[in-house]
Amino acid sequence: MGTDLAAAFATAWDVFQEVDEALKQNLSKLMREGPGSDLVLTENAQPALMAVSVAVVRVLEKDGGKPLSGMATHVAGHSLGEYSALAAAGALQLADAARLLKLRGQSMQKAVPVGVGAMAALLGIELEPAQQACQEAAQGQVVAVANDNGGGQVVVSGHKEAVERTIEAAKSKGCKRGMLLPVSAPFHCPLMQPAADAMKEALEKVTLSTPSIPLIANVLASELTNPADIRQRLVEQVTGLVRWRESVQYMKAQNVAALIECGSGKVLSGLVKRIDKDMTGQALNTPADIEAFLKAV
Numbered sequence: 651m652g653t654d655l656a657a658a659f660a661t662a663w664d665v666f667q668e669v670d671e672a673l674k675q676n677l678s679k680l681m682r683e684g685p686g687s688d689l690v691l692t693e694n695a696q697p698a699l700m701a702v703s704v705a706v707v708r709v710l711e712k713d714g715g716k717p718l719s720g721m722a723t724h725v726a727g728h729s730l731g732e733y734s735a736l737a738a739a740g741a742l743q744l745a746d747a748a749r750l751l752k753l754r755g756q757s758m759q760k761a762v763p764v765g766v767g768a769m770a771a772l773l774g775i776e777l778e779p780a781q782q783a784c785q786e787a788a789q790g791q792v793v794a795v796a797n798d799n800g801g802g803q804v805v806v807s808g809h810k811e812a813v814e815r816t817i818e819a820a821k822s823k824g825c826k827r828g829m830l831l832p833v834s835a836p837f838h839c840p841l842m843q844p845a846a847d848a849m850k851e852a853l854e855k856v857t858l859s860t861p862s863i864p865l866i867a868n869v870l871a872s873e874l875t876n877p878a879d880i881r882q883r884l885v886e887q888v889t890g891l892v893r894w895r896e897s898v899q900y901m902k903a904q905n906v907a908a909l910i911e912c913g914s915g916k917v918l919s920g921l922v923k924r925i926d927k928d929m930t931g932q933a934l935n936t937p938a939d940i941e942a943f944l945k946a947v
Contacts, residue, residue, distance in 0.1 A: 651681040651682070651689065651698060651702060651914055652666060652678070652681050652682070652698075652701065652702045652705060652914070653681070653682045654936055654937055655702065655705055655706070655709070655936075655937060656678070656682075656705075658937035659705075659709045659713055659937065661705070661708050661709045661712045661713055662705035662706075662708070662709055664708075665701055665704055665705040665708055665744065666678035666681070666701055666705065668744050668745060668748075669697060669700075669701045669744065669745075669748045671745070672744070672745035672746075672748040672749055673697060673748055673749065673752055677694065677697060677698060677701070678701075680694060680698070681698050681701075681702075691755070691759075691834070692755035692756075692758055692759055692834055692835065693752055693755030693756045693759065694755070695755065696730045696733075696751040696752070696754055696755040697747075697748045697751040697752050697755075698914075699730060699731070699734070699913060699914055700730065700731075700733055700734040700737065700747055700748065700751055701748065702913045702914045703727075703731065703734035703735075703738065703912050703913030703914070704734060704737050704738055704744060704747075706912040706913055706934050706935075706940065707738040707912050709940055710912075710934075710940065710943070710944065714940070714944040716944065716947060718738060718739060718862060718863065719862045719863050721910075721947060722863055722910070723863060723864075723904065723905075723906060724863055724864050724865070724866050724873060724901055724904065724906060725738055725739045725861065725863055725864075725865055725866070726865065726866035726897055726901070727868075728797075728868070728892060728894055728917075728918055729797070729837070729838065729868065729887070729892050730751055730754065731913075731918075732865070732867070732868055732884065732887060733747045733750060733751055733754075733884075734747070734912075734913065735865055736858075736861060736865060736880065738912070739861035739862045739863055739865065740859060740861060740862050741858055741859050741860065741861035741862075741865070741877065741880065742856070742858060742859075743857070746856045746857070749852075750849070750852055750853070750856065753848060753849070753852050754845065754849055754888070757844065757845035757848040757849065758835050758837060758842060758845045758888070759834060759835055760844070760845070761835065761841060761842050761843070761844040761845045762835055762836055762841050762842075764834065764835075765810070766809065766810060767807070767808065767809060767810060767813075767835055767836030767839075767841055768807075768808070768809075768810040768813040768814070768830055768831075768833075768836060769796060769805055769806065769807045769813065769830070769831045769833050769836055769837065770805070770806050770807075770813050770814075770816065770817050770828055770829060770830050770831060771803065771804075771805050771828070771829055771831055772803075772804045772805070772806060772816075772817070772820050772825045772827075772828045773802060773803055773825065773826050773827045773828070773829075774802045774824060774825055774826030774827065775802060775804055775820055775823060775824050775825040775826075776802065776804070776824075777795060777798045777804060777895070779820070779823035779824055779825075780795050780804040780806065780816075780820060780823070780825075781794075781795055782823060783806075783816050783819040783820040783823055783825070784806055784808075784812075784816050784819075786815075786816075786819045787812055787813075787815035787816040787818070787819045788808075788812055789812065789815065791808065791809040791811060791812035792808040792809050792812060792836075792839060792840050792841050793806055793807070793808030793809060793812035793813055793815075793816050793839070794806065794807060794808055794838075794839045794840065794891070795807075795891055796836075796837055796838035796839055796891065796892065797838065797891070797892040797894060798891060798892065798893055798894060798895045798896065799892075799894050799895060799921055800894060800895030800898060800921050800924055800925035801895075801921055801924025801925055802826075802924070803921070803924075805831070805838075807836040807837055807838055807839040807841075808836055808839045808840075808841060809836070809841070813830070813836075814830075816828075817829075817830075838887075838888070838889065838890060838891065838892055839889060840889050841889075842888050842889045843888075843889055845888050845889075846885055846886070846888035846889050849884065849885055849888055850885045853881050853884055853885060854881070858877035858878075858880055858881055859877060860875050860876070860877060861875060861880075865880060866897045866900060866901060867880070867883045867887075868883070868887050868890070868891075868892045868893060868894070868897065869883050869886045869887050869890040869891065869892075869893065870883060870893070871893040871896035871897045871899075871900050872900055873900075873904075894918075894921070895925050898921075898922060898925045898926065898929070899925065899926065902926055902928070902929055906929070907928070907929060907930065908929065908930045908931070908932065909922050909929065909930070909931045909932070910931075910932050910933075910934060910943070911931060911932065911933040911934065912934050913934075913935070914935060915933070915935070916933040916935065918931065918933075919931030919932055919933040920933075
């Protein structure tokens with residue numbers, strides 16, 4: 651993870667070293683060598699994913715000579731990616747973003763005992779029917795829509811039994827398939843309130859600046875630039891719905907035609923066409939991706 655970037659660009663290597671120093675942990679070695687079982691722990695995965703995303707943006711800026719504000723009109727991120735977006739846009743210092751995500755991962759894991767919570771992907775269903783299924787399936791427990799990813803993909807989160815009941819309830823509402831996800835905690839639901847409280851305390855101690863370009867906030871699906879508002883929404887995001895489909899639709903309404911996914915993976919760029927067929931998504935994962943993109947812009 652990030653190995654090719656670090657080998658090709660000293661700028662990326664510097665990002666990984668800065669994150670290591672901030673965390674007082676050799677995260678970059680874990681990213682290069684594993685073991686994967688440690689890397690996927692949410693307290694490691696969250697800062698690692700952020701580091702790769704910021705590394706790509708800094709390579710574009712420093713090696714490609716393309717300031718972010720000259721390439722993009724907005725930044726956005728899915729869940730932890732919102733911290734990556736804020737770091738890329740200069741609203742958060744890289745070291746602060748790394749430490750916040752480490753704490754976020756630890757706090758989310760501690761909020762609910764292992765085995766008590768679960769998440770499930772519901773395919774072929776839209777937001778409102780999924781919310782109705784959650785309401786029917788709760789039966790005194792917690793279950794809520796965590797991610798509205800678009801293209802008929804909705805993720806629910808909560809107590810394991812309630813999530814399982816939601817999978818069944820969703821079948822009568824058009825859901826083609828429901829499956830439990832291999833996650834360690836039920837993210838983005840009210841069970842995460844202890845983690846939200848921890849993040850509120852931590853964010854109050856961190857300096858947030860006005861981003862160089864507006865952030866599309868997960869919980870609002872609209873743009874923010876005021877640091878106090880951004881801080882508030884980052885806290886709400888821990889327990890709140892990631893409104894990704896609406897965020898992409900908002901960007902289209904602002905005349906955004908193409909979304910560039912910076913970092914590890916291609917999930918978000920793949921969702922773009924499913925949300926709006928007139929928009930395009932492109933993932934920048936590798937040195938070759940970056941070089942091709944820089945030639946095209």
